[in-house]
Amino acid sequence: MQHQSVEENILTSCGYVALIGRPNVGKSSLLNRMLGQKISITAYRPQTTRHRILGIKTFINTQIIYIDTPGVQKKEYRTINNYLNKVANSTLGEADIILFLVEAHRFTQDDELILEILKDIQAPILLVLNKIDRITQKHDLLPCIEFFTKKHNFKEVIPISAQKGDNLPALERRVAELLPKRSFIYPEDQVTNCSERFLAAELIREKLTRHLGQELPYAITVSIESFEQDREICRIAAVIYVERLGQKAIVIGKQGLGLKQIGYESRVAMEKMLDSKVYLKLWVKVCEGWSDNKHLLHKLGYSNDPAYLSTII
Template identity: 40%
Template sequence: MNSSENDIFSLPEQVTIPQAPPNFKSGFIGIIGRPNVGKSTLMNHLVGQKIAITSPVAQTTRNRLRGILTTPAAQLIFVDTPGIHKPHHQLGKVIVQNAKIAIESVDVLLFVVDSTTQCGGGDRYIAELLQNSPTPVILGLNKVDQQPIDSQPIDDSYAELAVTHQWQTIKFSAKTGTNLPELQQLLIQHLEPGPYYYPPDLVTDQPERFIMGELIREQILLLTKEEIPHSVAIAIDQVEETPSITRVIATINVERSSQKGIVIGKGGSMLKSIGSAARQQIQKLIAGKVYLELFVKVRPKWRQSRIRLAELGYRVEE
């Protein structure tokens, strides 16, 4: 893997950031919403590369992940926040607290909702969190490609929410790309003139190791379905690069022995499937061959322990 490939994932030391041209705009955009409304899919599509994992399981996103889109006119730094929900454990509290911090530390908020269902209690809960925020809010109706034929009652329910809070609205599909150029222009309109915060060719501020761990976790969520919901955390133990191949050793941490059995599978079949699928994704990430070795370790109640959460990279953001 050469340095130019590595540079698009994490900010190298002593990098020179160029001066922005006249009338250039820049700023931070918080993507918020309930779990599973398509926030990570949207950010991946906007930056043009997969940096956030997606899954049909709720609460896929845990860390505040920044995706960076640089155009000739602007640099948009997207902050993909975890789905805002009622927390049931220490990890959940950290997740929701980080989402609330993101609300207060961005220039524009994109409140993403699922346009296949009417506005519900979860959406109204988030709207209440935003009503006293001085940050401009755009209400984004995602999944328009999946709307029922008679979508008027759904659209009306969100229109009422938008009118109540005086928000602009836009309909789009993060999956197909419908209206994403219009969304991009709307977001730029709300940004102030500013500098390049990151080099123009960077797509995320997260290091490759973090993205590798997320890609492994994504395959566990996809392949084990509801059996291993959120009691899994990935530790990248070693990354060794050679001109011909990158060797990655990682540990899958679960909370119970029964979960370890599910992840490993009969005769190691599930672990092999997870490793094979994750290896393919990591190869796309680094644009080179990968040897991936996975281990499974039981860490009882790690989601309830602040110390273990910190060890696995989950901290309340400043």
């Protein structure tokens, strides 16, 4: 009688899939599309994603654990930029599959930096050409594919549009095929490792980034002071931290209208996420130099520990 290996007895596939790429290439948009719901915030600003966020999709006998990471940048202006690069790089060693996202017909120094990092990675790497909806003639993709495949021996090249949803089923099928045989790591109904407190803080930061990202790209962070939920309403109190007094005035806006609008948009988004009425109270405080201070970064919830996301803020 032949003895079957443990792997042969396992009927399910499961693994970690890292989304890596430069800032604003569409990693968070892809994650949200794949999950069919919003887990990771998005904005047209570099390094909007600041933490390692898991998005879990389970179907039939497959569980894909996507890891959204901060965008990798060659220039590290502050301690927070260095931290974000480290978060992204540390994820690669844990991944069973890597999706390297690039923008079709655009290659930058940050893309080159990531290619250098990927040279020593043993996991299969899929090149994902995003934003193909911006290319009118699809045959124009061929030179782009040829350009990238000369730079690295990718397992496969898959063109997509994360925003439009183009070719995402094909990408998901290929990822599922490459996953190792393994028992599910998370319960089948779990979609993220992030707590509701964390997601609430991220929603506030998203609204701030969209309204004020040009003026305050890295100067803002959010801390949830209290989060109380009952059957009728969820009461949330949050502090928006800036680095200088002048930035506080920008966030609050003339006659408080800026903060009022951010609070309104955040509350609406939270009510949709929590499926509950939300009472949201916001304050703005100055914490000088927090984005360039390791101690303050840790205190404000920036940690490399993956388990930290379920408890921080």
